Amino acid sequence: MMTDEEFEELAAADSVGALSDDERRLLELEAARDPRRAEQLLEARLAAAAFAETVPAVDPPARIRAQLLDAINDEPPARSRRRRPWFVLAAAVAGLAVIGGGFYAVATQFMRPGAVVALDEIESATDAASASADLPSGGEMTLHWSESLGQAVMTAEDLPDLADDEQYEMWFVRAEGPVSAGLVDHDGAHPTALIDVEMQEGDIFAVTVEKTGGSESGAPTSDPLVVIETS
Incomplete structure (x- = not known):
């Protein structure tokens, strides 16, 4: 069974479009089984979409995806581990400001329930x-x-x-x-x-x-x- 920390990490990565189809399907299944996790996933997606909607759309630098994935995979000290997924999410969303409206459209698509x-x-x-x-x-x-x-x-x-x-x-x-x-x-x-x-x-x-x-x-x-x- 997926732990809370693993779920939060996947939710953070999902909100910035950094999951494969199989990873996203696994995340959606976990959210469909647990209303609490479904709410966490929705909050992550809404946070990313709301931020992206406030900035103009321009072409992102070629390095942006690699930097975001590095940030998501970077392991912090044990005392800060529980805070890591949401810190990473905030940093990743800030980095995605250059993507703007295009990312918002993708995030909106991801906000649909897993069953849908x-x-x-x-x-x-x-x-x-x-x-x-x-x-x-x-x-x-x-x-x-x-x-x-x-x-x-x-x-x-x-x-x-x-x-x-x-x-x-x-x-x-x-x-x-x-x-x-x-x-x-x-x-x-x-x-x-x-x-x-x-x-x-x-x-x-x-x-x-x-x-x-x-x-x-x-x-x-x-x-x-x-x-x-x-x-």
């Missing part, structure tokens, strides 16, 4: 697919996936509210049994949730109601709310 980013990637894939099932409330749940990307996202319309001590948990049902695919942060009737395990061919998608935090046994404890076949 993944859904866009899935829908742009050549093998994009989706399947839906009706909800008892009269709404609908849809699973969007791409086998080539190994990614899946759940969207829902009119998802019923739950008790304070309950939470929706997603599952992939396979020959060897059900595998938890993550929890749904149900903060509205139309949630979008990123599946946090790689999808496999023939997976059956299901959603159950569990205690907050998910099933302690690692297996569903209630009948599925919906079942969606992916093949």
